[in-house]
Amino acid sequence: MPSQQILQKKISEVEEVAQLIKKYKVIGIASLQKVRAAQLQEFKKNLADKVFMRVIQNTLMKRAIENSNEEPELKKLVEYLEGANIYLFTDLNPFKLALLLEKGKVMTTAKSGDIAAFDVTVPAGNTAQPPGPIISQLNAVGLPTRIESGSVWISKDTLVAEKGDVISERLASILSRLGIKPVEAGLAMKVAYDEDLIITEEQLRIDLDEIRRSIENAYADAFGLSLSVAYPTKENMEALVHIAHQEAYALAINAVVSTKETIKDLIRKAHAEMLSLSAASSRLLD
Numbered sequence: 001m002p003s004q005q006i007l008q009k010k011i012s013e014v015e016e017v018a019q020l021i022k023k024y025k026v027i028g029i030a031s032l033q034k035v036r037a038a039q040l041q042e043f044k045k046n047l048a049d050k051v052f053m054r055v056i057q058n059t060l061m062k063r064a065i066e067n068s069n070e071e072p073e074l075k076k077l078v079e080y081l082e083g084a085n086i087y088l089f090t091d092l093n094p095f096k097l098a099l100l101l102e103k104g105k106v107m108t109t110a111k112s113g114d115i116a117a118f119d120v121t122v123p124a125g126n127t128a129q130p131p132g133p134i135i136s137q138l139n140a141v142g143l144p145t146r147i148e149s150g151s152v153w154i155s156k157d158t159l160v161a162e163k164g165d166v167i168s169e170r171l172a173s174i175l176s177r178l179g180i181k182p183v184e185a186g187l188a189m190k191v192a193y194d195e196d197l198i199i200t201e202e203q204l205r206i207d208l209d210e211i212r213r214s215i216e217n218a219y220a221d222a223f224g225l226s227l228s229v230a231y232p233t234k235e236n237m238e239a240l241v242h243i244a245h246q247e248a249y250a251l252a253i254n255a256v257v258s259t260k261e262t263i264k265d266l267i268r269k270a271h272a273e274m275l276s277l278s279a280a281s282s283r284l285l286d
Contacts, residue, residue, distance in 0.1 A: 012062060017056055017064035020089045021074070024052070026194045028088035028097055029080055030187040040086070043104055043187055050098035051090040051097065061087065062072045073196040080191045094192035098204040105186030109176045117184035120161040120175070127178060134177075141171045240250070 021027065032040075032055070044053050058081040067072050090097055107117070122143055125133070129152045138145050144155040161167055161182065167175070175182060192199045201218075226236050227243065252262045253269065 001031065001090045013056075014060050014067065016096040017054075017061060017087075018067055020052065020054070021064060021068050021071070024089040025091050025194060026089070026094050026097065027074075027077065028090065028192045029077070029092060029192055030086050030088060030101065032086050033186075034108075034114075034183065034185045035086075035187055036185060039104070039186060041107070043101070046104070049101065050092055050100075051088050053084050053086055053088050058082065061085075063067075071196065073198070074193060076198050077191065077193050085190070092167060094189075094194050094199055095206060096203060097192070098189045099206065099208075101189055103185045105184050105188075107181040108183050108185040109181050110167045110172040110183045112167070112172050114167045114172065114183045116161040116163055116165045116167055118163050118180045118182065119159060120180065120182045121157055121159050122154060122157075122178060122180065124154050124156045130176070137170070137174060141168075141174050143174070215251045235252065 040053075047053070062078055062081050065074055067076055088097065092100075093228050110116075126148075127138070130150065131147050131152055134152055138154065139154065141160055143158050143160065146153050146155050160171060167182065188201070189204050190201050192204060223236060225231075226233060227239060228238060232240055249262065251257075252259060253265055256266060258266055
């Protein structure tokens with residue numbers, strides 16, 4: 001293709017990207033480093049009505065951002081334009097988008113240089129491998145072995161990699177043969193731009209269980225406070241009425257106010273006091 005045509009094509013693409021930037025409120029950048037082609041197609045299919053995904057050369061994206069004078073804060077996104085990326089244009093809340101991508105991740109076999117997504121423990125048991133070179137290969141990654149019934153067995157549960165460790169080529173090969181998938185594959189949000197706000201990967205990472213516990217604790221504290229100051233709401237009204245009834249009942253008993261509800265307890269109280277007085281009088285007479 002003649003250089004002039006190539007230049008015109010790039011100019012046209014920059015203009016298209018600039019229009020996408022204007023059209024959507026949120027721009028997300030996700031790494032393509034650990035994404036399988038089939039996964040990417042599945043993401044595009046599942047999110048087609050919510051997110052427009054496009055692989056764009058970083059240089060062209062940078063040019064489109066620099067041309068977007070209406071949003072000066074957008075230029076801060078330039079420092080994240082490194083590596084193989086896919087760009088996500090959407091009106092979704094960026095945190096919801098990050099969660100949707102997180103749910104789409106899968107565990108896959110490791111390759112040399114991959115990062116362990118969790119503590120990798122090889123369980124004790126039959127490898128279903130016949131004796132041979134496999135023994136020295138297993139031993140080389142720290143797995144104790146024995147021969148039993150014509151097969152190589154791993155003698156005990158063994159931790160071979162901690163979360164965050166780089167997996168070597170030798171270990172990756174062994175884990176693959178044992179059917180262990182220690183690597184998380186999928187789109188990972190690196191950063192999101194949301195109406196003049198840059199949200200980093202760390203900020204986008206949400207622990208839903210922790211947030212749920214925090215909300216539950218806050219609710220319990222607020223509920224307890226509302227009861228202690230007798231502040232009525234539809235949530236605590238039944239409990240407040242119950243507390244008020246208990247306090248009114250106790251007051252009626254202490255003040256000897258007879259009602260159809262208190263009369264039985266008043267009689268029991270009077271009987272108990274009579275017995276106590278009688279016993280005290282007997283001790284004095286003795």
